[in-house]
Amino acid sequence: MPADISSLTGGSLLVAWQLKDKHVLIVGGGDVASGRIESVLAADARITLICPSSGLHPLTKRFIEATDRITYCDRVFAAEDDLVGVDMALTAIDQVEESRRVCALCREHKIPVNVADIPESCDFYFGSQIRDGPLQVLISTNGQSPKLANIIRKRVEQALPNCAGDAISKVGELRTKLKERAPGVGGELGKRRMRWMIDICTSWEMEDLALMDSPMMDRLLDDGWEQNVTPNPDQFKALRGRRSGSASHATSASGVLLPILAFATGVICSGLWMSQRVR
Amino acid sequence: MPADISSLTGGSLLVAWQLKDKHVLIVGGGDVASGRIESVLAADARITLICPSSGLHPLTKRFIEATDRITYCDRVFAAEDDLVGVDMALTAIDQVEESRRVCALCREHKIPVNVADIPESCDFYFGSQIRDGPLQVLISTNGQSPKLANIIRKRVEQALPNCAGDAISKVGELRTKLKERAPGVGGELGKRRMRWMIDICTSWEMEDLALMDSPMMDRLLDDGWEQNVTPNPDQFKALRGRRSGSASHATSASGVLLPILAFATGVICSGLWMSQRVR
Numbered sequence: 001m002p003a004d005i006s007s008l009t010g011g012s013l014l015v016a017w018q019l020k021d022k023h024v025l026i027v028g029g030g031d032v033a034s035g036r037i038e039s040v041l042a043a044d045a046r047i048t049l050i051c052p053s054s055g056l057h058p059l060t061k062r063f064i065e066a067t068d069r070i071t072y073c074d075r076v077f078a079a080e081d082d083l084v085g086v087d088m089a090l091t092a093i094d095q096v097e098e099s100r101r102v103c104a105l106c107r108e109h110k111i112p113v114n115v116a117d118i119p120e121s122c123d124f125y126f127g128s129q130i131r132d133g134p135l136q137v138l139i140s141t142n143g144q145s146p147k148l149a150n151i152i153r154k155r156v157e158q159a160l161p162n163c164a165g166d167a168i169s170k171v172g173e174l175r176t177k178l179k180e181r182a183p184g185v186g187g188e189l190g191k192r193r194m195r196w197m198i199d200i201c202t203s204w205e206m207e208d209l210a211l212m213d214s215p216m217m218d219r220l221l222d223d224g225w226e227q228n229v230t231p232n233p234d235q236f237k238a239l240r241g242r243r244s245g246s247a248s249h250a251t252s253a254s255g256v257l258l259p260i261l262a263f264a265t266g267v268i269c270s271g272l273w274m275s276q277r278v279r
Numbered sequence: 280m281p282a283d284i285s286s287l288t289g290g291s292l293l294v295a296w297q298l299k300d301k302h303v304l305i306v307g308g309g310d311v312a313s314g315r316i317e318s319v320l321a322a323d324a325r326i327t328l329i330c331p332s333s334g335l336h337p338l339t340k341r342f343i344e345a346t347d348r349i350t351y352c353d354r355v356f357a358a359e360d361d362l363v364g365v366d367m368a369l370t371a372i373d374q375v376e377e378s379r380r381v382c383a384l385c386r387e388h389k390i391p392v393n394v395a396d397i398p399e400s401c402d403f404y405f406g407s408q409i410r411d412g413p414l415q416v417l418i419s420t421n422g423q424s425p426k427l428a429n430i431i432r433k434r435v436e437q438a439l440p441n442c443a444g445d446a447i448s449k450v451g452e453l454r455t456k457l458k459e460r461a462p463g464v465g466g467e468l469g470k471r472r473m474r475w476m477i478d479i480c481t482s483w484e485m486e487d488l489a490l491m492d493s494p495m496m497d498r499l500l501d502d503g504w505e506q507n508v509t510p511n512p513d514q515f516k517a518l519r520g521r522r523s524g525s526a527s528h529a530t531s532a533s534g535v536l537l538p539i540l541a542f543a544t545g546v547i548c549s550g551l552w553m554s555q556r557v558r
Contacts, residue, residue, distance in 0.1 A: 001317060001338050005345045011321040011410065013367075014296050015393075016291035038280060042290040044379070059280050068282045088292075103427035110389040114294075123293035131290065135431070138293035138417040144451030147480040150486075152443060163429060167430030172423030201426040209427075210502035266545020271553065 012142055015122065019045035023085055027077045027102055028092035032116050034059035036090045041069060043129065048086070050077050051093075083109055092116040119143065128153040133165030134172065163210035163216070170212045171201060177217055179223060192228075199230040208233035227244055291404065291421055298324035302364055302534065306330070306338040306356045306381055307371035311395050313338035313371045327365070329356050330372075356381055362388055364526060371395040398422065407432040412444030413451065442489035448482060449491045456496055466533060470505075487512035 003006060010116035021277070022045045026033055029051030037060060040047055047070045049060070056064075064072045077098065089106045091099050096118065103121040106113035127140035128149040137156060141149045146220045161167070175197055182189055200220075201209070212220070216236050281287060301324045305312055308330030316339060326349045335343075343351045356377065362368065368385045369449070370378050374398065382400040384391035394400035407428040416435060419430045440446070447504070451550035454476055461468055479499075480488070480542055495515050503510045 001313070001341060003548045004319070006319065006343070008320040009319075009323055011323070011415055012295035013318055013322040013324075014292060014405075014408060015296055015417050016406050016417065018401065019292050027449045034280070038287065039292055041284070041287040043292040044288055044290070047290075062280060064285070066387070070280075075319045094504060098359075112391070122297065124296045127293075127294070127295050129293060134289055134421045134423045136293050136417075136419045136421065137435070138295065138415075138419075140415045140417075141294040141447045141451075142295070142413045142415065144447045145476075145480060146452055148443075148447050148485070151480065151485075152439065153442070155438055156416070156435050159434055160431065161434075164427075167425050168420045168423045171427055174426070186290075192366055198426045200431065206427070206430075255413040258297055260541070262539070262541040263545040266542040266547075267549040268545075269542075270546040270549045278552055 010142060012140060014138055014140060015149060016136070017043070017088075017124075019043035019088070021046070022087040023048065023084065025050070025086045025089040026092070027089070028116075029056040029060040031057050033057070033090075037063045037070070039126070039129070041067065045069075047071065047087075048073065050075065050082060052076060060235035067257075078104055080109075083111060086111055089113045090116075099160075130157055130160070131162065134168045135160070135165045143215055148272070161206045163207050166210035167206040170217075173214075174200070174212065174217050174220070177221060179222055181225070196225055196228075196230070197255060200224070203230050206232050208236075211236065212236075236274070287377065289421060291419055293417055295420060296322070296403075296417065298322040298367070300325070301366040302327065304329070304361065304365045304368040305371070306368070307395075308335040308339040309371060310338070311371040312336070312369075315371060316342045316349070318405070318408070319369070319547065324348075324367075326350065327352065327361075328353065331355060331362065359384055359388075362390060365390055368392045369395075376556065390548050410438070411434055411449045411544075414439070414444045440485045443488055445489035446485040449488055449496075450476070450494075453479070453491065453496045457499060457513070460500055460504070473510070475504055475507075479503070482509050483512050487515075491515075 019040065020043070023210055024040045024045045024047050024195050026036055026040070026049045032047070033051070034057045037047060037049070041063070049064065050068055050073045051060075053074045064070050077091075083105060086109075089102065089111050092111070093116075099118055100121060101117050103113050103118075112123045113121065114124055114126070119125075123147045125140065125143070127138050128146075129139070130137040130153060137153075137229060138158075139149050139153050139156065145190075172191060178193055178197065182193055185189065220231060220236065223229075224237075296476045298319065299322070303326050303415045305315055305319070305326055305328045306526075308328060312328075313336045314331070316326060316328070316433045320342070328343065328349055330339070332353045343349050356370075363389075368381065368390050370381050370391070372378055372395075378394045378397055379400060382392050382394050384398075392400070393403055393405070398403065398404075404414045404419065406417050407425075408418070409432060416432075418428050418432050418435065420431075455507040457472055461472055462468065473529070482497060497509060499515065502508075503515075
């Protein structure tokens, strides 16, 4: 809790909206709409896309051709009937008045809506986003500076370990295997399971987590979970066929290399200078 | 668009939900609820909090005392009447069946709902969050590994410039001043305004943006916007009373210092060695 509660203002509620098997209406098929389609498909929703074929961006066309999760309607948005069974609506068309009409209808039917480029017609914004497998990051400046959101997104992207998405997937798999081995909800067992997973996540580097494969996970459960210990990743390296470098290793290597080179240059320079003097 | 569209799965739709002047119902008053209260207040919503006073966490009590944006009801959740006029509901109570009942009622009334600890009763999740003034970041592993979400949040926090929140606020102010000076929506002027703001944001360091004050912004608009140029921040440093260090400056300083020291050590070492030989 901040000392000054009045400082709690000007923000949004950042949330990961669940769309699995939900029905999203997208009005418009241009460049912005194609980005929306990608985000919505990644969230496992079904899409109804309403847009005259003349207005389809090449990417949007490719999405329509590539998946049966999009129901395409070659026409403009008509009326309330288009909102039947819709859980969320996104519009990305140039007609301001038409956008406002869709928004008003959505609000009447309590359907969450985002209208591209008209902030007051949005129940939610998208901000700047990063996606790496199961890892998703949203950066919002609450409308103050989309450009800085973009700059910060790039910095955050650089700071994320290359293997973060893989590490998360593998930890997810390990957790599933652990739950199969020690099933049940809550209670003492649930707590022990959570503690053990936390120990693995904190004591192993993300690079090591990302390199787990199924036999390794099984051995980790045999030698770790069953014995109630947290094995060191080094004990498992022999099991691996491969070992890839990581950004953090590269950084620390250059951090060491530069002083060594500078030291050597110092030795050579003063050697040359001294040898001149001696002559 | 990814080459393999079937890889688009397993995600959520990350959004910045707008709650300004909306009405959020929070059921429960413990530790988790106090965190929800903070997030919701920061998004400028009104709160109705339902929880018997015996169940209030000290932080929740302090929130109730500190702001009139919370309407507190010293009782348990009763019935549908508690949902009248509610735009979003969050529950954080230990009673699983009661939580499920609230969730079912919310879904009946198309009110977005989050039930702590019961994923299938959630229309949205919160993930790991960072807040620095107008800057907000959400990190989600889509339920695969809350612990890794936490570890990644810390790395992201370290990667964010210390002054990012301030820089965003100041850029927001500058943009407001610019819009007052050159008003109107869209068109050529709108495009020029956007270009100029992007130029400032990309050519100035975040530290320099964060140090802008009102007179500086006015001069920046006089000397920059009016002349259609992007002034260098150095031209404005004389206007400032203060100059604070930044993490990135500190890093680059140590990045330079270490090779210099190593070079000097090299010179000294080989000097000593040569002087031994000469004797």
